[in-house]
Amino acid sequence: MVQQRTNPLRKYIRNRKLPHFFCPGCGCGQILNYFLKAVDDLQLDFKKIITIGGVGCTARIPIYLNTDSLHGVHGRTLAWATGIKLYRPDLKVVIFAGDGDLVSIGGNHFLHASRRNLDVTVILVNNFNFAMTGGQVAPTTPFNSVTMTTPYGSKENTIDVCKLAVSAGATYVSRWSTAKPIQTVKSIKKALQHKGFSLVEILSQCPTNFGRYALRTGDPEKVLEWIKNRSISKTKAEKLNEHELKDKFILGEFIDKKRPVFQGTTLFKEEDN
Amino acid sequence: MRRKQVLQGNIIVAKAALAARCNFFAGYPITPSSEIAQFMSRELPRMGYDFIQMEDEIASLGACIGASLSGRKVLTATSGPGFSLMQEHLGMAVMAEIPLVIVNVMRGGPSTGLPTKPSQSDIMQARWGTHGDHPIIALYPAFADEIYSETIRAFNLSEKFWNPVIILLDEVLAKAHEDIELPRKNDIHIYKEKIHRIKDLNIYDREIGENPPRVDFFKGYPIHIDGLEHDKHGWPTSDPETVNKMQTLRMQKIYHYLDEIVKFKEYYMEDAEIMIFSFGVSARSSLAAVKMAREQGIKVGLFQALTIWPFPKIPLKERFKQIKKVLTVELNMGQTKYEIERISLDDVEKKALLRANGIPFTPNEVLDKIREF
Numbered sequence: 001m002v003q004q005r006t007n008p009l010r011k012y013i014r015n016r017k018l019p020h021f022f023c024p025g026c027g028c029g030q031i032l033n034y035f036l037k038a039v040d041d042l043q044l045d046f047k048k049i050i051t052i053g054g055v056g057c058t059a060r061i062p063i064y065l066n067t068d069s070l071h072g073v074h075g076r077t078l079a080w081a082t083g084i085k086l087y088r089p090d091l092k093v094v095i096f097a098g099d100g101d102l103v104s105i106g107g108n109h110f111l112h113a114s115r116r117n118l119d120v121t122v123i124l125v126n127n128f129n130f131a132m133t134g135g136q137v138a139p140t141t142p143f144n145s146v147t148m149t150t151p152y153g154s155k156e157n158t159i160d161v162c163k164l165a166v167s168a169g170a171t172y173v174s175r176w177s178t179a180k181p182i183q184t185v186k187s188i189k190k191a192l193q194h195k196g197f198s199l200v201e202i203l204s205q206c207p208t209n210f211g212r213y214a215l216r217t218g219d220p221e222k223v224l225e226w227i228k229n230r231s232i233s234k235t236k237a238e239k240l241n242e243h244e245l246k247d248k249f250i251l252g253e254f255i256d257k258k259r260p261v262f263q264g265t266t267l268f269k270e271e272d273n
Numbered sequence: 274m275r276r277k278q279v280l281q282g283n284i285i286v287a288k289a290a291l292a293a294r295c296n297f298f299a300g301y302p303i304t305p306s307s308e309i310a311q312f313m314s315r316e317l318p319r320m321g322y323d324f325i326q327m328e329d330e331i332a333s334l335g336a337c338i339g340a341s342l343s344g345r346k347v348l349t350a351t352s353g354p355g356f357s358l359m360q361e362h363l364g365m366a367v368m369a370e371i372p373l374v375i376v377n378v379m380r381g382g383p384s385t386g387l388p389t390k391p392s393q394s395d396i397m398q399a400r401w402g403t404h405g406d407h408p409i410i411a412l413y414p415a416f417a418d419e420i421y422s423e424t425i426r427a428f429n430l431s432e433k434f435w436n437p438v439i440i441l442l443d444e445v446l447a448k449a450h451e452d453i454e455l456p457r458k459n460d461i462h463i464y465k466e467k468i469h470r471i472k473d474l475n476i477y478d479r480e481i482g483e484n485p486p487r488v489d490f491f492k493g494y495p496i497h498i499d500g501l502e503h504d505k506h507g508w509p510t511s512d513p514e515t516v517n518k519m520q521t522l523r524m525q526k527i528y529h530y531l532d533e534i535v536k537f538k539e540y541y542m543e544d545a546e547i548m549i550f551s552f553g554v555s556a557r558s559s560l561a562a563v564k565m566a567r568e569q570g571i572k573v574g575l576f577q578a579l580t581i582w583p584f585p586k587i588p589l590k591e592r593f594k595q596i597k598k599v600l601t602v603e604l605n606m607g608q609t610k611y612e613i614e615r616i617s618l619d620d621v622e623k624k625a626l627l628r629a630n631g632i633p634f635t636p637n638e639v640l641d642k643i644r645e646f
Binding site: 014017047048050063066068069071073076078080081082083084087091108112266267268 | 297299314317318319323324327328331333334335337339340342343344345347361362364365369490491493494496497498499500501508509
């Protein structure tokens with residue numbers, strides 16, 4: 001007799017919301033798993049976590065998590081988180097955002113939350129395009145890529161979200177990809193334990209949209225292969241010059257430091273620990 | 274006897290908000306509302322609460338939504354251009370049923386318009402600014418004591434109906450210093466809701482016309498709050514039947530309680546043959562004009578709307594049974610004028626005194642218009 005086994009991480013999922021809506025081969029499911037693995041390894045109290053999503057494929061992750069969750073308009077996740085965190089500093093706030101959500105429409109909020117060192121964890125799923133709306137160009141889409149709104153190739157430079165976060169004042173910043181599960185889980189664990197603004201950027205495959213239009217393949221493996229071929233570790237990257245690093249994604253931890261976290265303006269707050 | 278104070282309109286709003294136990298303010302500086310933010314930035318931190326100046330008005334209302342969900346009583350203040358930016362989050366607050374109070378100190382528009390001049394041209398924006406069918410409450414005080422009482426009422430209504438409430442304030446009233454006798458603490462009524470324990474996480478489950486229950490968010494239940502159309506659990510849905518029910522629930526939570534929400538004042542209306550419909554600073558000019566006209570023997574009265582949305586349709590319809598002449602006085606190119614036209618029959622003679630150049634009406638101008646009947 002075949003013994004039925006359920007994923008031990010299922011206990012964190014809203015079973016009634018399944019099946020999820022992600023496309024076959026999408027990286028969001030993997031990232032959901034990595035996050036739950038990190039929570040499970042750390043034995044965090046799931047009742048003390050709030051997950052927030054804006055609009056986009058990634059932003060749907062909180063709907064499946066059995067936490068207090070908030071899912072609203074596009075790009076404003078960090079604004080809500082500011083209001084929540086000021087009143088409930090005891091809670092862990094985790095934001096799931098896509099590249100469009102976080103740095104296109106929400107770019108301003110991202111800069112200022114980093115500057116304030118708001119004590120939240122941002123899990124940025126970078127799939128190089130606006131996927132939920134059908135594969136349009138994003139600030140992270142590589143130069144000359146064909147998307148649904150750049151039929152002749154994108155003529156814009158991309159944004160390096162990690163560099164941006166570091167210069168704006170974030171205190172934990174790392175970049176990994178869905179092809180590096182162990183490092184990603186480790187990094188999410190670090191981010192969850194970090195006091196201050198922590199950002200984990202995860203390069204993820206979108207076979208349905210980015211794959212089909214920009215890479216001319218709907219095969220998730222091939223999209224992942226493309227990400228892998230372009231990825232380079234931070235230690236290796238340090239030895240290369242700017243020309244050699246063109247079109248490369250540098251993976252690794254970019255900053256991990258302590259800085260007082262934003263605690264609001266009230267005159268009755270305990271000291272930062 | 275209580276001592277009279279001389280206070281600026283903006284400060285009266287801020288003081289009333291504190292009296293209503295507002296304990297969070299997020300805002301962005303904008304003329305002519307900045308004094309509210311300045312006052313709150315001084316008072317809230319020393320009471321143990323938070324003031325935050327966000328990066329823009331979108332984020333301001335966003336932070337208010339986060340704080341309100343966490344259990345705070347929140348206020349933000351802005352003016353036309355900022356109110357335009359807030360429309361996105363205003364819609365989310367309506368959809369997810371989040372209580373908050375927004376003060377819009379109106380200035381001339383559109384765009385950056387006339388930053389230091391009064392205007393009453395955001396009335397329709399307050400009603401229909403955010404997209405989609407939605408219920409909204411907007412209050413419109415005209416005198417110093419009303420600014421105080423309506424601000425407190427705004428908090429009470431938003432807490433009771435779990436809906437955003439907008440306070441429309443005229444630039445002249447916000448900037449003018451007037452004498453006011455603030456009520457005693459014990460004389461202020463503050464709505465206190467019962468906290469309902471949530472069964473089965475059905476946070477939006479209720480009968481049509483019922484007040485929404487208080488949501489115990491962030492207590493680890495776990496609850497989902499969504500800006501998408503949702504079912505009784507708050508989970509996204511597009512099932513036509515559920516959507517229909519939720520739309521009706523949201524509209525009816527306001528329209529079942531019109532008696533409580535719609536407030537107005539009447540002056541010299543007992544034997545009036547002409548009725549002036551006005552609000553805010555225009556109502557003050559109109560009241561002076563009514564007194565002048567009465568001295569000349571013209572039988573004219575004033576209907577001053579304190580609740581502008583929902584529109585005082587039922588009481589006005591009642592007045593139109595006797596009064597067959599109506600004059601709308603408003604500092605815009607004609608907004609509530611059309612509402613009056615909608616609810617009055619053809620046998621009512623309608624005139625309007627309109628202007629949007631940044632200069633309020635003088636009583637004499639209103640009087641001249643009354644004489645045109």
